[in-house]
Amino acid sequence: MWIDNYSKSELARPLIKRSVMLGVATAMAAFILASSAPPLLAQDGLAQPYSARYAVYRNGKLQARAEFLLQQQDDHWIMKSESIGTHGMARLLKFRDYEYVEGHFKGSQFRPLRYVHELKWMGPNQDSSALFDWNSGTVEVTTDGQTLSFDLVEDALDPMSMQLEIRRRLAAGETRLEITLVEEDELEAQTFRALTPERLETSLGCLDTLPVEKVRVGSTRFTRFWHAKAFGFIPVRMEHGKTDGDQMELRITELVISGKAVDPMPGCAAAQNH
Numbered sequence: 001m002w003i004d005n006y007s008k009s010e011l012a013r014p015l016i017k018r019s020v021m022l023g024v025a026t027a028m029a030a031f032i033l034a035s036s037a038p039p040l041l042a043q044d045g046l047a048q049p050y051s052a053r054y055a056v057y058r059n060g061k062l063q064a065r066a067e068f069l070l071q072q073q074d075d076h077w078i079m080k081s082e083s084i085g086t087h088g089m090a091r092l093l094k095f096r097d098y099e100y101v102e103g104h105f106k107g108s109q110f111r112p113l114r115y116v117h118e119l120k121w122m123g124p125n126q127d128s129s130a131l132f133d134w135n136s137g138t139v140e141v142t143t144d145g146q147t148l149s150f151d152l153v154e155d156a157l158d159p160m161s162m163q164l165e166i167r168r169r170l171a172a173g174e175t176r177l178e179i180t181l182v183e184e185d186e187l188e189a190q191t192f193r194a195l196t197p198e199r200l201e202t203s204l205g206c207l208d209t210l211p212v213e214k215v216r217v218g219s220t221r222f223t224r225f226w227h228a229k230a231f232g233f234i235p236v237r238m239e240h241g242k243t244d245g246d247q248m249e250l251r252i253t254e255l256v257i258s259g260k261a262v263d264p265m266p267g268c269a270a271a272q273n274h
Contacts, residue, residue: 047077047105050234053254056083056090059247063090066250070164077110078102079160085121093121101160103132108168115158115182130158130182143184150187156180166192166225167233170210177212191215200226202236203253205265209236220244231257 049071056064066083078101085095097119103112115130128143137152157165162179169177175194180187195211207228214223223240227233234255241247255262 047072047110048232048258050231050255050257052234052252052256054238054250055253057249057251058088058090060249062087064095073102076102076104076113079163081160093123096120099160101158103161109155110157110161110164110168112158112161115160117159128184132156132158139182139187141182141184148185150182153180153187156182156187158182163235166212167227170194170212170227170229170233195224198226199268200237201268202251203264204228204236204255204262206268206270207236231255231262 051067051069051071054066054068055062056066064083064085064087066081069078069080071078079099081097081099083095083097085091085093098117100114100116101112102114103110105111111134112130112132114132117126117128119126126144128141130142131140132152133139134152138149139152139156140147140149142148155165157179159181162181165179166177177192177194179190179192181190192212192214195213197208197210200207200209207230209226209228210233212225212227216222220242221240222243224238225235226237228236234257236252236255238250239247240249
């Protein structure tokens, strides 16, 4: 999904370097979910297939739709995300952002094997990929035909796999998250921190969420994610932008967990009056 990748086009020029649902973190406060809602996922229960749809806004105006999928395929797991311009400039530019990753779980931690990112629009297209070789301890990153090789650190991840790692650590109760991200030309250490739990109005109803933000020093940029604890810390909202400039936002519209659609629940006003 993802929110950092949009900076490569007119759709979202101000977004951060690279990633979906980078991929991402949020959490929860106090709304009691209906009994029909999917159960809280344990830390080792993150490997539960799901799909989600999001509406993408730029400065409050609808620009695109985004879809995310996590599913098992034989002994591997795959993640896919695709964003397509549907309104405004994104539609005129025929914007399409596609990400794919496959890997496996080592215990409760996801280890990527292959990552692919394609960004297409009416301008120079951009393609990149990463091949993780955990046996040799290296990762090969190819960007627009040029390949670089790096030594892997134990927790190095691509932007999509980082979503699962953030969810895992939130489920474990961590509030400060240090993650090494495989970028186009480097391995970069990134830090995220959990904020105060927040009740959030969404298309799925009123959700208790845990906001997480990327730590930046001396910058007007911000990146925040809201993960719904009742749904295994799946991100339900994402924001990125500058306090003095453009802002992008992803809002969840649909969620299916293990083949079961999550029905909309009461809004926050109804929950308060209950």
